[in-house]
Amino acid sequence: MKSKFPGYIDNYLENNILNSKKVLVSFDTNILLNLYRYEKSISADIISQIRSLKRNKFFDIWLPHQVALEFNLQRKATFKKQERAIHAIEDEFKSFKKTIEGLSKIGGKNSEVFPLKKELGVHFDTIGNIIKDYLPKTRSQDSSDPVINNVYDIFNGVVGDSYSQEDMANIEREGEFRFSNNIPPGYDDEGKEIIYSYSGVKINAKYGDYILWKQLIDKASQEQLTVVLVTGDVKSDWQSKEYSRVRPDLITEFKLKTGQDFYALTLPDFQRFFDSKLKRKLSDKTTNEMIELTAKDNSGWLNEILSAFEHFDNPLTLKEIYKFIASHSDRDLPPSWEVIIRRTVYNHCSDVSAYLGKKDLFEKISSGYYRLR
Structure with a gap:
């Protein structure tokens, strides 16, 4: 019976995934895009951790084509959003400074606001310079973008192939059936209304997770390796609240179609469970920041x-x-x-x-x- 329902077995991670001879580690789009949302030292720590997996004989790293495509499509909007946030802080500070200076003029030096303005004023230049240091000056250019250069370098030669238009048409038909029957993954994205293309092939964004799923299945079938997807999402079409882990129906489908094991973990959990296999560890600061950001996002x-x-x-x-x-x-x-x-x-x-x-x-x-x- 176990062979028919592998995903429903307790301690699946400990008994199956961690006992694998070799693990293919893949990454979801949010892991790469979030590199733009952390402070530089934390992004650098995560990048170094991913890079170290390439030198570890226990792991192979691989990026599904769908993830690489989504990352390239969304990365500029993601870091421009960070630029706008810093500029908004600068504008708020200038407005605050102007308000204090304006109020202090009412009543002159006898104003109750004047001593406050005088005390705050000695810090205005310092605060202004701190904000300027964080303002991205030329980050919109790839040559000054440390994230994109590192991502391109790390995943050079390990990005999967795209699908043809015929393949994509079949995926859309399958996806439509699965979504209408709440068959994971991807039905949480059903409301997406974005169409984009790659090399002349039309892609419907709402099927993005299902395309990723198909590419993971294809890769596992080809390489005959256990697959672990590192992700920052905790969506219900990937994660089971009842099992407090990846959905058992996903594990079962993957196993029956490929003969291989599948699991999904956040990066902090990946480090925790594969601790003995890792040659490099994330700092406590990085781990805590990632956990905190995931909690805020959800x-x-x-x-x-x-x-x-x-x-x-x-x-x-x-x-x-x-x-x-x-x-x-x-x-x-x-x-x-x-x-x-x-x-x-x-x-x-x-x-x-x-x-x-x-x-x-x-x-x-x-x-x-x-x-x-």
Whole structure:
């Protein structure tokens, strides 16, 4: 019976993955894009860790073509978002400085604000210089982008092949059937409405995770190796809350189609479980920062969605919710933030199949519009 249901066996990671003779390590798009969201020392630490795997005989590293494509399509928007955040801090500081200086003029030196302005003033130049040091001057040029140069170097020669248009058409048909029946992975992305292309082949963004899944299966079949996907996502179409790990149906499908084992781990968990095999370790600072960022990226979204409905007081489309949050949220939006928003709405709407059965907050009324119940 075990051979028919391998993914449902307890301690699958310990008994199967960790006992492999060799492991093919692959990376999800968010791992690479998040390198632009960390401070430089942390990004450098993660890059060094990934690079060290290439020199480790226990591991092979490989990047699915879909991940490489998504990274190249999204990287400029990701680090430009960081640039805008720093410029926003600079603008806020200038506005604060101007306000203090203006208020201190009311009543002159006898003003109660004047001594405050005098005390703060000695720090203004220091604060201004600190902000300037963080302003990216030419980062939009690849020659000054340490992330892209390192990513290109590390994954040179280890990126998978793309699919033909015929292959992609078959994947879309399969994906449509799987999504309509909540068969993972990828159905959390069903609401994506972006079309892009690679070498003349049309690609529908909502099938991105399923394309990645197919490429992982193809690679495992070719190489006959255990595959571990390192990811920063905790989406329900990849992770099981009941098992507190990758979904058992995904492990089972992978095993039955390839004869090989599959698992998905965050980078901190990858280090924790493969500790004895690693020649280089992430610093505690890096590990804690990654855990903290993942927690922030996956919490508090429901309140922001509710704020959008309260602001407009009328039915909204997902695009309108995205637009409101993009312009009003104080958080550093992760690469997959629209997916998280969409999933959160679905999880709290009994009119869609992804409803979790708890808080039924939203009603789907027509043509993609939602309203508060």
